[in-house]
Every structure is written in structure tokens, then in C-alpha cells.
Amino acid sequence: MIQVVDLRKTYENHEAVRGLTFSVPPGEVLGLVGPNGAGKTTTMRCITGAIPPTAGRVLICGRDVQLDPVGAKQELAFIPDEPRLFEYLTVREHLAFVARLYGVKDPKPRAQALLEELELTGKEDALPNTLSRGMKQKLAIACGLIHEPRAIMFDEPLTGLDPVAIRRIKESIRKRAAAGAAIIISSHLLNLVEAIATRILLLQQGQKLLHGTIAEIQAAVPDLQGRADLEEIFMRATGYETSATASGRIVAAPETPASPPTP
Amino acid sequence: MTQSALLYLVARTTFNSVKHRLARLKQPRYLLPTVAGLAYFWFVFGMPGLGRGTRAPEVADFAPTIRALAGAGLLFFTVTGWILAPNHATLMMSEAEVMQLCTSPLTRAQIIRYRWLRAQPATLFMALVAGVLALKREELNAIFAALGTWLIVNVMFLNGIAAALFAGKLKSLGVRGLSLRIPGIMLALAVAAAFAPNFTPPPSLRQFREIPDWLSHLFNDGLAGALLWPLRQLAQMPAATDWPEFAVGAGVALAMMLGFDQLATRLNTPFEESALDLAQNVGRRLEAFRRGGMSSMKLAQIQTVKPSRLRLAEQGPVWRAMLWKALVGQTRGVSARLLFPLLGLAILFGVIVFSSDRPEVVDVMVISTFSVLTIMLVIAGPQMLRNDLRSELHRLDYLKSLPLRGRDILRGEVYGSALLVGAALVGIVTAAMLLIRTTEGLHAAWRITIIATSASFLPPVAAMSFAIENGAAVLMPSWVAQAPGSGGVELMGRNMLMAFLRLILLSLLLAIPGSAAAVLVAVGVLVAPSGLAAAMALVFAGGVAGGLLTLLEVEVLLRFFGRRFETLDPSLENM
Numbered sequence: 107m108i109q110v111v112d113l114r115k116t117y118e119n120h121e122a123v124r125g126l127t128f129s130v131p132p133g134e135v136l137g138l139v140g141p142n143g144a145g146k147t148t149t150m151r152c153i154t155g156a157i158p159p160t161a162g163r164v165l166i167c168g169r170d171v172q173l174d175p176v177g178a179k180q181e182l183a184f185i186p187d188e189p190r191l192f193e194y195l196t197v198r199e200h201l202a203f204v205a206r207l208y209g210v211k212d213p214k215p216r217a218q219a220l221l222e223e224l225e226l227t228g229k230e231d232a233l234p235n236t237l238s239r240g241m242k243q244k245l246a247i248a249c250g251l252i253h254e255p256r257a258i259m260f261d262e263p264l265t266g267l268d269p270v271a272i273r274r275i276k277e278s279i280r281k282r283a284a285a286g287a288a289i290i291i292s293s294h295l296l297n298l299v300e301a302i303a304t305r306i307l308l309l310q311q312g313q314k315l316l317h318g319t320i321a322e323i324q325a326a327v328p329d330l331q332g333r334a335d336l337e338e339i340f341m342r343a344t345g346y347e348t349s350a351t352a353s354g355r356i357v358a359a360p361e362t363p364a365s366p367p368t369p
Numbered sequence: 370m371t372q373s374a375l376l377y378l379v380a381r382t383t384f385n386s387v388k389h390r391l392a393r394l395k396q397p398r399y400l401l402p403t404v405a406g407l408a409y410f411w412f413v414f415g416m417p418g419l420g421r422g423t424r425a426p427e428v429a430d431f432a433p434t435i436r437a438l439a440g441a442g443l444l445f446f447t448v449t450g451w452i453l454a455p456n457h458a459t460l461m462m463s464e465a466e467v468m469q470l471c472t473s474p475l476t477r478a479q480i481i482r483y484r485w486l487r488a489q490p491a492t493l494f495m496a497l498v499a500g501v502l503a504l505k506r507e508e509l510n511a512i513f514a515a516l517g518t519w520l521i522v523n524v525m526f527l528n529g530i531a532a533a534l535f536a537g538k539l540k541s542l543g544v545r546g547l548s549l550r551i552p553g554i555m556l557a558l559a560v561a562a563a564f565a566p567n568f569t570p571p572p573s574l575r576q577f578r579e580i581p582d583w584l585s586h587l588f589n590d591g592l593a594g595a596l597l598w599p600l601r602q603l604a605q606m607p608a609a610t611d612w613p614e615f616a617v618g619a620g621v622a623l624a625m626m627l628g629f630d631q632l633a634t635r636l637n638t639p640f641e642e643s644a645l646d647l648a649q650n651v652g653r654r655l656e657a658f659r660r661g662g663m664s665s666m667k668l669a670q671i672q673t674v675k676p677s678r679l680r681l682a683e684q685g686p687v688w689r690a691m692l693w694k695a696l697v698g699q700t701r702g703v704s705a706r707l708l709f710p711l712l713g714l715a716i717l718f719g720v721i722v723f724s725s726d727r728p729e730v731v732d733v734m735v736i737s738t739f740s741v742l743t744i745m746l747v748i749a750g751p752q753m754l755r756n757d758l759r760s761e762l763h764r765l766d767y768l769k770s771l772p773l774r775g776r777d778i779l780r781g782e783v784y785g786s787a788l789l790v791g792a793a794l795v796g797i798v799t800a801a802m803l804l805i806r807t808t809e810g811l812h813a814a815w816r817i818t819i820i821a822t823s824a825s826f827l828p829p830v831a832a833m834s835f836a837i838e839n840g841a842a843v844l845m846p847s848w849v850a851q852a853p854g855s856g857g858v859e860l861m862g863r864n865m866l867m868a869f870l871r872l873i874l875l876s877l878l879l880a881i882p883g884s885a886a887a888v889l890v891a892v893g894v895l896v897a898p899s900g901l902a903a904a905m906a907l908v909f910a911g912g913v914a915g916g917l918l919t920l921l922e923v924e925v926l927l928r929f930f931g932r933r934f935e936t937l938d939p940s941l942e943n944m
Binding site for chain 1: 653657665668669671673674675676677681682683684685687690693694697698701702756763764765766767768769770771772773774935936938939940
């Protein structure tokens with residue numbers, strides 16, 4: 107479970123995230139979308155603990171990322187858009203190292219299963235600089251999944267992957283969600299988000315513009331009469347295509363965020 | 370039209386680069402190192418009254434010899450360029466240049482000339498520096514020095530391009546292996562044949578005054594003299610005293626440049642693929658170097674590795690996993706070839722030590738040399754081995770998403786590097802103890818005690834040095850991470866400032882442990898006459914106490930830097 111409560115992040119004169127509140131329960135895949143500069147990356151970084159929020163709280167499986175960072179991150183996986191691999195560790199060593207950091211017991215069978223699932227077998231002793239962009243991305247995903255996290259953050263997970271790999275990763279994400287993981291996917295590939303996400307969170311200028319299932323956000327833009335795809339909704343809602351409703355503030359779909367436990 | 374577009378590209382690139390570098394001087398992290406670097410240059414080369422003066426008569430006597438030697442040096446570079454050409458890619462450009470220019474409607478000759486044009490800002494800067502340096506010597510003309518340097522650099526540059534494109538042409542025709550080197554080898558043999566008739570046994574060092582005559586005969590007479598004539602004219606340009614003298618050299622330079630240009634452009638060598646490979650390879654290595662220095666650059670070139678012999682236990686403290694990661698990186702990043710100079714030094718010392726009949730003099734030499742080596746390694750070690758947190762700054766957001774405390778990350782990174790440098794330091798002390806020959810007062814037991822003492826004290830000192838460096842990366846990440854385009858005066862100034870800062874902090878932090886160790890060692894030396902075993906025990910205890918106190922300080926520092934790491938906001942840092 108990922109809970110974000112009144113999250114704010116300010117840089118000098120710029121407010122990147124303005125009082126964001128949402129939650130991702132187990133089994134849900136939240137698609138985080140928005141134009142460039144909407145605050146997606148800042149939100150992701152605050153959730154992963156990479157940067158401290160100016161105000162608000164982030165809880166991973168009930169643990170506050172600021173108050174109990176190690177405990178919260180223990181349940182979390184962050185797969186960045188650009189694979190952050192250690193150039194001097196082989197594929198196998200990457201998995202062994204990350205498994206050790208998360209205290210995974212008996213990691214070898216799990217690592218082998220991930221290598222097979224992500225079609226990395228045969229590359230166990232390769233260094234990252236000998237792998238293609240797609241292979242590196244798969245390795246980063248394998249590293250993120252080895253400790254079977256209960257909360258997973260994907261930042262543009264399919265960049266550089268071939269169609270077969272894209273299908274694999276999509277299946278893998280659905281499998282993790284079905285197993286009870288709370289997942290956030292940030293991507294500009296709206297058809298991907300639409301295909302995988304169970305709910306959508308559309309940000310603009312650091313604020314929540316739309317939040318809900320595809321059906322709920324379609325309903326929130328009445329002009330579209332419930333027929334539009336996510337791309338159409340995105341264009342209208344963010345004002346890139348004018349419509350009667352896009353000029354004003356769109357009301358987010360109702361939500362009931364779980365109240366966070368007091369620290 | 371096309372040439373003017375390429376000229377525009379070079380001019381705008383240079384202008385924007387200079388403008389960008391000047392604009393960023395508003396930030397202290399760029400201004401301070403630049404000022405420090407410029408101050409260093411000013412102190413060494415530019416300070417009025419420093420080094421200015423007329424040439425000593427003895428040196429003036431050697432001027433023809435120096436010119437002949439310079440000409441021979443240029444000949445050596447020219448010929449070497451042709452022998453080594455098959456090793457090099459044909460045309461070095463950036464990936465963007467290759468992708469843009471090679472897909473544009475440009476001829477290969479135009480791209481080759483663009484490459485020459487793009488080198489001009491750098492060659493003009495070199496010429497400017499030569500001109501400024503010439504201002505300090507009365508017998509030199511700054512204009513001739515600048516123009517001469519510019520022409521020489523261009524001749525050598527075009528020679529290199531022509532040689533590489535010639536080798537590339539042979540490759541495109543299917544020539545492979547040693548056959549590619551035949552033109553270079555033939556050229557070298559022709560030069561050797563020209564010099565052979567002039568060769569006579571050189572005079573001994575005692576007949577020092579005869580050396581110029583011997584060199585003059587070797588370089589100036591017969592066919593060798595004729596062969597060297599154009600290069601001698603080139604070499605004398607920067608030191609020319611009048612326009613006619615300069616004009617001869619300039620004429621030769623222009624003729625050579627034209628010749629190499631015609632050869633390079635008329636060959637029509639298909640250089641595109643090789644240029645792209647080189648651009649990608651160089652780009653990757655430069656980026657790796659920017660992040661982690663030489664060791665990271667080496668890693669960027671590795672294609673295959675064996676699984677590491679260092680084993681990672683599946684369970685245990687997380688900082689040990691970080692240590693394992695750092696050690697694997699260090700061991701893969703350090704080339705075994707780096708050990709060759711050390712091995713050579715050890716062999717040289719071994720020969721001197723065991724062939725000398727004055728052991729006390731040799732011992733002083735060994736002790737002073739190895740002491741300097743030890744101090745240099747402690748101070749410069751972190752500058753040479755950057756494969757720690759400093760090379761991880763670009764993945765700070767990922768590191769911070771891991772379930773680790775900041776101190777655990779820093780522990781692994783610092784101790785990983787310190788173990789390697791600490792081992793090298795103990796190796797140096799061990800080598801010194803093996804090489805020292807004077808047995809009086811330093812028998813085997815003392816030598817072992819000194820090695821054991823250094824083993825307990827020097828690795829913690831290395832850890833302290835790396836802790837300071839990694840602490841700087843946490844406190845000033847955007848300063849420690851080298852910005853794209855960093856180099857030259859700015860980079861040198863930054864390294865100087867960091868070394869100075871490290872030296873100051875190291876001295877302050879080692880004051881307490883060093884004093885404690887020194888007291889115990891001094892007591893040990895004083896009681897030596899009354900009881901050797903007690904003295905050695907005290908010396909060893911001094912080393913252990915100093916080492917433990919240093920480690921304690923390192924741990925305090927790591928806790929402090931670790932807390933700062935946890936609150937570090939990578940999005941505020943322009944890395």
C-alpha cells in the first residue's frame with residue numbers, strides 16, 4: 107500500500123508539487139501521467155525517499171518514508187527510467203548484491219526465475235556496458251523485483267524495449283499486481299498506461315487534475331461522452347485541445363484515501 | 370555555401386562554449402577553481418621578473434644542436450604517426466558530428482577539412498600560450514613563437530589525419546594485419562638508411578663538449594641532413610629572429626600542410642563507420658572518466674569479465690555488501706598494467722641496492738624515496754582512485770531508494786578504496802624494509818615490527834583520506850562531480866583546491882592519533898637499549914593506538930556524512 111498525504115515540494119520560488127493526496131492499495135496499478143513539468147518525477151522521488159518533501163507524508167505499507175526510511179524502502183522497489191546499473195558488476199552479481207541489500211533469503215532460485223522471466227539467461231556474466239538498452243532495462247527491473255516488493259515504482263519502464271519484451275514486462279507488472287503489490291507507473295506512453303493501469307492520476311502544475319478509473323475520468327470530462335481514450339482525455343484535460351470543459355478546473359473523480367496511521 | 374555552413378558551425382560552437390564557460394564563472398564552484406588554476410599558471414609562467422632574461426651563453430652555443438634535435442623529434446613524430454596509424458580510427462569526431470555531417474550532402478573532403486577547421490580553436494589557443502611564454506624571453510619574438518607553434522601543430526595534425534586515412538584506405542581494400550604497417554615501416558627504414566652513414570659511436574659523458582659535434586654530424590650531414598632540412602626549418606620557426614628566417618619555415622609548413630591535405634582528401638577513404646565507432650567508444654570512455662576517473666574509464670572498455678573471486682555472503686550487515694561492491698569495482702577498475710611501473714621501480718632499486726658498495730647512502734635514498742611515495746599515495750590516492758561515492762553521484766536517486774542508511778553506503782565506498790590503498794602503502798613499507806641493507810640497529814625483528822606497525826596505522830590513514838574526499842562529495846556534490854566540459858585550468862584548479870583542503874583536514878584530524886602514536890613510539894625508541902622486546906611492543910602499540918583512534922575518527926565522520934547523505938536533495942544539485 108502506498109499512501110501520499112498532502113505532499114508538497116517547493117524549490118526556491120517554484121512549487122513543484124502542491125498538496126497531492128492519493129493512495130494505491132494492494133493489487134492496484136496507478137498510472138501517473140501528465141505533461142512535462144507536471145511534477146511526476148518529483149512525486150516519484152519523494153515517494154522513493156530520494157528527496158525530502160517540503161510538507162506532507164508518504165507511507166509505504168504503513169511506514170513513513172521520512173521517519174522510518176529503511177523500513178519503508180524495504181518494501182519498495184524503484185525502477186528508474188534510465189537503468190542505474192553499476193558498470194563493474196555483472197548481471198548475476200547485480201542480482202546477488204541487491205538481494206543482499208534487501209536481506210533476501212536463498213536468492214539464487216529467485217534470481218534464476220527472474221533471469222528466465224525477463225529473458226536474461228545466457229547474459230549472467232555480462233557487464234552492463236555490453237548489454238543493449240533493452241537488456242539493461244530488463245536487468246534494472248529484475249533488480250527491482252528480486253526482493254518481491256509490496257510497492258513498486260516504475261518510471262518509464264518500457265523505454266528501449268522491443269515488442270516481445272514490452273509484452274513480457276506488461277505481463278510481469280500485472281502478475282505482481284495480482285500477487286498484491288501496489289504499483290505506480292509513470293509514463294508518457296498513454297496507450298501502455300491505459301492497458302495496464304487500473305486507475306489513472308493526471309497531474310498538471312503539481313496538482314491533481316484527474317484521478318480515478320478510466321471510466322471515472324471519462325465521466326469527469328462530459329464533453330467526451332465516455333467514448334474517449336486516455337490520449338483524448340489527456341489532451342482535453344490539460345488544455346492542449348480546447349473543449350468546453352477543459353478551460354475550467356476539472357473535478358477529480360471521488361476517492362477515499364485511507365487515513366494514514368499516526369507516527 | 371557548404372564551407373561557410375561548416376565555418377559557422379565551428380565559430381558558433383567555439384563562441385557558445387567560451388560564453389558558457391564565462392557565464393558559469395558567476396557560480397563560486399566554477400570561479401574558485403578557475404582563479405586557483407590561473408593563479409598557478411601566473412605564478413609559474415607569467416609572473417613578471419620570474420624567468421625573464423637573456424639566454425646564457427652556454428645555452429646559446431647549443432642552439433643549432435637544439436634545433437637539430439627538435440627537427441629530429443618532429444621527424445620521429447611524423448614517422449611514428451604512419452607506423453601507428455593502423456591502430457587508430459580514421460577520423461575523430463563526436464557522435465553528433467558523425468551522425469549529422471555524414472548524413473548531410475557533404476563530400477568526404479569537406480568533412481575532413483571541417484575536422485581540421487574544428488581543431489583550430491585549440492591550436493590557436495596553444496599558439497597564444499606559446500606567444501605569451503615567449504614574451505618572457507628577450508631573444509624570442511612572440512609573433513614568430515605563436516605563428517610557428519600554430520603551423521607546427523597543424524602540420525603534425527594533418528600528418529596524423531593523412532596517415533590514418535591512408536591506413537583506412539588500405540583496410541577498405543582488404544589489407545589486414547602486419548601488411549597495414551608496411552608503409553610506416555618502409556618510411557622508418559628509409560629514415561634509418563639515411564642516418565646510418567652518419568652514425569659513429571657517441572662520445573662518453575666525460576667528453577660532454579663533443580656531444581654537439583657528434584649530433585651535428587649525425588643530423589646535418591649527407592642525406593640525413595637533406596631529409597631533416599624541412600623539419601629543421603619547421604622546428605626553428607618559433608625561435609626565428611627575423612621574417613626571412615621565419616618565412617622559410619612557414620613556406621615549408623604550408624607546403625607540407627597542402628601535401629597532407631591533398632593526400633587525405635584525394636584518398637576518398639570510407640571513414641564513416643570507423644568514425645562512428647570511435648565517437649561512441651570515446652564518448653563512453655570520456656563520460657566514465659568524468660564520473661569515476663581512470664578506473665571507471667577502464668571499466669567502460671571491458672567487454673568480458675570472469676566472476677569475481679570475492680564472495681558475497683547471502684546474509685550479514687548491509688555495509689559489507691556495499692564494501693563488496695566497492696571492492697569488486699576497484700579490483701576490476703585497476704589494471705594490472707599499473708603495477709608494471711612499480712615493479713620496474715622495485716627492480717631498479719634492487720639493482721642499485723645490491724650493486725652499491727655504500728649501503729648507508731643507498732639506505733637514505735630508499736627511506737627518502739619510499740617515504741615520499743607513501744605520503745604521495747595518502748594525499749594523491751583519492752585523486753587517482755575515484756571509483757567510490759564520487760563516481761556514483763549520477764545515480765544518487767537510485768542509491769537513496771535502497772533500504773540503507775547513509776553511513777552504510779559511505780562505509781562501503783570509503784573502506785573499499787581504503788583497503789586497496791592501505792594494502793599498497795603496507796607494500797611500500799615492506800619493500801623499503803626488504804631493501805634497506807644496514808643491519809646495525811635494524812635487524813629482522815625491528816623490520817617486522819615496523820611493517821606490522823605500518824599495517825595497523827596506514828590503512829586507517831588511507832580511510833581518513835577517502836572519508837574526507839567522499840564527505841566532500843556529500844557536502845558539495847555538484848562541486849565534486851565534474852561538470853560536462855570541465856577541463857584545463859578549471860579542472861586543474863579544482864584538483865589543486867581539493868588536494869589542499871584534504872591536506873589541511875588530514876593534518877588536523879591526524880593530529881590526535883598521530884600524537885598518541887608518536888608518544889608511544891618515542892617511548893619505545895628510548896627504552897630500546899634496556900629491552901628490545903619492550904621497545905618493539907611499544908612501537909607496535911603506538912601504531913595500533915594511532916590506527917584505532919584514526920578509525921574512530923573515520924567512523925564519526927562517516928556517521929556525520931551519512932546523516933547529510935540521507936537529507937541530500939539530488940534535484941537541487943546540478944550534476
